[in-house]
Amino acid sequence: MSRARVLILNSALGPLDYRVPHGMTVEPGSIVVAPLGPRQLLGVVWEPEYMPSEAEVGDNRLRPLLARADVPPLGEALRRLVEWTAAYYLAPPAAVLRMCLSSTSALEGARSVTEYRATGDVPDRLTPQRAQALERIGDRQGLIRELAMTADVSDAVIRGLVKAGALEGVEVDIDSPFPLPDPAYGAPVLSDDQRAAADRLVADVTAHRFAPTLLDGVTGSGKTETYFEAVAEAIRLGRQTIVLLPEIALTEPFLKRFHDRFGCEPVAWHSGLRSTQRRRAWRAIASGEALVTVGARSALFLPYRNLGLIVVDEAHETSFKQEDGVHYHARDVAVMRGKFESCPVILASATPAIETRQQVALGRYAEVQLPGRYGPAELPTIEPIDLIATPPERGRWLAPKLVRMLAERLERREQSLLFLNRRGYAPLTLCRTCGHRFQCPNCTAWMVEHRLTRRLACHHCGHVEPVPRACPECQSEDSLVACGPGVERIADEVALLFPEAKTAVVTSDTIWSPAKAAEFVGRMEAGDIDIVVGTQLVTKGYHFPNLTLVGVVDADLGLEGGDLRAAERTFQQIRQVSGRAGRGEKPGHVLIQTHAPNAQVMQALVTGEADAFYEAETEARRDAGAPPFGRYAAIIVSSEDQAVAQETARLVGASAPRVEGMAVYGPAPAPLAMLRGRHRYRLLVHARRALDVQDVIRDWLGGLDWSAKARVAVDVDPYNFL
Known part of the structure; x- marks a missing residue:
């Protein structure tokens, strides 16, 4: 090629033509450095027939490309996905391409860093902090910042240990290979239903064909173990797998389950990774070395070299919809990537979206069902609490029956979960003297009180400010009152009712990283938590056999507003959180506090008649011409x-x-x-x-x-x- 059409990472511009200098070889998909005015920008060589240019420029006016990155070119299937995503979601192709090149350091040559490990020597001056550091570091190896975080000390303490000879530096190639998962390691004993479902999924992987399949199983039915068999088959064939998860907090529990099944962890991809970790993962994925990648929706656009399977876990989750930048839905884009790559796509869910159910009804997606829980576990009994007939005590938010059942679980040393999808202490703070309401200065939204951090926060833009002593409007002191409950307020009520109970608040404010999620899981499994008070973060992905009671504090909350999916989302969310109860041998019970126990969505939750609910919702959408109709x-x-x-x-x-x-x-x-x-x-x-x-x-x-x-x-x- 003497000239190349390049899609550069500038959303304001279309593709540009460049001259390929003598000695440089490029092909479609090659990642290059191209000049643009005085700047140098990354770009990808594209086929002119797929990316027409608005103005043809003569060869004599073309500027030469500056360099080609020493990484494999982006594959044809990924280039077609970029074009489709840009066209469908009306986004600039460069904005979509940027998600494919999300680690610019991965395009540089080989690199190494210095990590540190204990030498076994004890320094002469052993302060309490140094002793704590050496004890917690143990046989770990890592960067100074990582070891400091592990030991809960400052960077200076770690540097002091290095200077004293207690820690030594080791030169590490940051692109060191990942361990290969073993498909024969920890093979599970599947039920008959699981085996039949797994055989169908494995057959699609073996055939290496585009086959979108809904894996529809009740909570606790073992969907993960079932689709792991398809992952194992892809590993045997040397093909790569993507597993998409809706929340970063779910990554750590998933990694543990994966390790138990395959003997090592998969390659992780999410926003919590350091730049060196992202570089290592990107290069391993591009080379085909990384056989299984688990991550957030952005993992879908990575340059897999030999993709053999895509899994979208909790496929109904609305967090798969990107709300900033390119407004894509990862579930739908995953299906299109499977089509371009000619590989199967598994959509796993206990509460599939109506859009997915309609694709099954039209015959475009296959369906595999797991109707019962695995082993001796049974689905929990679900009971409504009419808040009009049996309201909580004045100033409280938990109904008497729910309080009694919490007490029973504490006596039996069983765990309970209280679910309220509202972070903070209270959604609104106002002055009882003049009625002033605290509103975000940047948004038309009320400031949410967070008593754990003593702040008022906007959940839309992130603006925070301290809670004032006096009303800024009338200057009255001690006149501010919190209106409505958030999870922190429910936790305070639990502490008053059961001062001896060990309580944990689980929200995105407290579980913001996979490490924090792992800590929470460890405490639950060790029995160090009696009552969990959490938001939608705890509705999915967790398996706690000793958790036998779920209380939904305000089941009507999700029905507010004019969202066409309000009833469906409420059903999905409460059905998912109900599934956390009774996952072991002990039976589970779910109490749903509601002001409308006779509402269709509440009746469907109590009776378990999901099909009737979905049928009514589907017909309402059809009548309104709303999606998917x-x-x-x-x-x-x-x-x-x-x-x-x-x-x-x-x-x-x-x-x-x-x-x-x-x-x-x-x-x-x-x-x-x-x-x-x-x-x-x-x-x-x-x-x-x-x-x-x-x-x-x-x-x-x-x-x-x-x-x-x-x-x-x-x-x-x-x-x-x-």
């Missing part, structure tokens, strides 16, 4: 200047095309009218399923010219309507 796309206009945002929104709304089978609603101020200091307006496009709404929106917005102060974003298949 229709198409939605949100257009969000924002600006730091409210007048500019409003003017741009009116421009977009006034120029909306008249297309048969499509309606445009708005513009209107967004429910979150201000977010992170930007004023926001929304439009909603509702179209029939067969309409190519992306082409319509692309032509519509492409013909408009709005202020540089305004930002117009498109969210295809939105999950968030705020």
